[in-house]
Amino acid sequence: MTVVKEPSFRESTEIMFNRAVRLMDLSPGLVEKIRICNATYRVSFGVRLRGDIHTFTGYRSVHSEHMEPVKGGIRFATSVNQNEVEALAALMTYKCALVEAPFGGSKGGLCINPRDWEPHEMEQITRRFAYELIKRDLIHPAQNVPAPDMGTSEREMAWIADQYQRMNTTDINARACVTGKPLSGGGIAGRVEATGRGVQYALQEFFRHPEDMAMAGLTGTLKGKRVIVQGLGNVGYHAAKFLSEQDGAKIIAVLEFDGAITNPDGINIEALKQHILATGGVKSFDGGTYHADGGPCMELEADILVPAAMEGAINLTNADNIKTPLIIEAANGPVTAGADEILRNKGVVIIPDMYANAGGVTVSYFEWVKNLSHIRFGRMRRRQEENRHRLLMDELERITGKSLSPEFRQDYLHGADELELVRSGLEDTMRGAYQAISAMLHSRDDVTDMRTAAFLVSIARVAKSYQTKGL
């Protein structure tokens, strides 16, 4: 038997980039400039914990500075390494260009298992890592703005923001040095759900494009569609929750690190999430059948597969067995280059990561703008909007001599608050980016998959930006 070696995550990203860039009319020099990662900073630092000094290694990689600040999350995981951080930083460049967030691409990571440490120890470690990055301007409102990623959340972002503030006491824009902060610490409504919400908007838009649905052999709407979700972390949970509760999709399988739950009638996602939070895993959940070996559940008959965990989940070992006609990459890099080829040859439609999970950075962009403008979205307009609506309704009732129903009055009167504005901005962004990808896909005979189409849209924008600068 011949053993086929899987390329690394970074190589995989580059193979996909190269496939797309071959179809473009760009000079080799410019292609190289866009492809390579500009810089990766690696730091090892010691923290005194439990009576001893513990050394940790972290990275912040900057892929492209065609726009600044550069943007991308910080991941806390034992799997973090330079190769991974660089692949993720490159994806951030393409992602930001695709959703027109005015940032270059960056990514960071700390090699750590957060479960090994108490919260107060995590705070010390996070602050120390942040200190190392801040003093080199690798965290800075105008130069490099991190956000949460795997293993990090609002909590870590609040510590990072506070650390920056302590080191830059007179910087009036200090809060804009990081996004994904808690609402009470300068965050924005709707950031936690944003990536999952973006996956929902992406799928809704897919089901508004009959020509794309035809490529996957799917008809109808999201209602009743059978969905497999791999990973019920922040992204997988919100995507699964919204798709099942709001669009009527049936989540027939959820895969987690300790096994999988299946239920052909649809899993109650909120109940399963509460079970995971209470018990630490999916085992013993009574709303479906438990499978200790979860992997094969990704290969069940269904309509949509949502890989929402680690990179490389769909690879040469299982790509051939995947039966869903549609995959939406909620995680970064869940399909390896080899698996991508197998799936394309089978006619599986893949909505690529750089678009599918861009909801997070989109709302991060809104948060950054909110921090720089020092005012919550909607604060100036909301009541004025309500008053104008009231004027119109009163006049309508006066002219017709009839009264509008109290429900209609209430719905129409209501001015948008920050959460509604964020969702509106996110939906508009996700729909616009989808339309750009789909238009590219259908305008050229030599483009047959969504990933290549997304790359073409994105690389063209990055190239334009370099060309405008005179590079």
Ligand code: GLU
């Ligand atoms: N970590 C997220 C991502 O991979 C969010 C990045 C951000 O908001 O800057 O897209």
